[in-house]
Amino acid sequence: MTIKMVIADEHTVIRRGIGAMIADNASLALSFCGEAASTGELVALLARETPDILLLGYTLRDPQNGMEGLALVKWLTRHYPSLQVMMLSPDTNPLLIRLALEAGAKAWLSRHSDEKILSQALQSVIDGEVYVERTLMNALFKGGKMMNEALSVRETDVLRLICRGLSLTDISRRMHLSIKTVSAHKMRAMDKLGVKNSCQLYCLLAKTRMFDIAL
DSSP, rough: OEEEEEOOOHHHHHHHHHHHHTTTTTTHHHHEEEEESSSSHHEEEHHHHOOOOOEEEOOOOOTOOOOOHHHHEEEEEEEETTTTEEEEEEEOHHHHHHHHHHHHHHHEEEETTTTHHHHHHHHHTTTTOOOEEEHHHHTTTOOOOOOGSSHHHHHHHHHHHHTTOOOHHHHHHHHHHHHHHHHHHHHHHHHTTTTHHHHHHHHHHHHOOOOOSOO
16 A cells, blocks of 8 residues: 655755655655645645655744644644654754654654665554654653653743744744743743753753754
């Protein structure tokens, strides 16, 4: 049986590169039924097609609806329960990986993955298994004290947007929340991460590389 697949990532070179890697692998019975460069394009595509697997770039977003990150993963798994979502991300933080898996993702791959790892991940998901790269799996079980109390979806998204250089006002507009609520999410995240001020928070985020930092 041929498995239908969709690739959604904001970077064209990643979409086309992964497509080429899979096309060259004769052992995988996969057929592409589309690609998307934004959340809006992905939603429209899923309304037309019924793919079995979605390879989703974690940074995929759409300025029009603001749905991205873990919120997008939860929305996809809720509205398309049979869709197997595989995450592709530059982030290797154990906490973020765990949150994505808890949200319903079936695999987590770094952008450094080669053809062999990609093939293993796809085959695992096809076989109904959850896949995390070995090096990331080791980190997942060695997260230490910082990973004991999980951040909420909102807290994680606020931190990720802060790392993109957005102010609390900008974040409140994008997430359709009040500045007071956004600030509360930030403060709760800081408490869970064990930092006392914004400077310590930014240093921790830069050190752990939980998200891409906008320079």
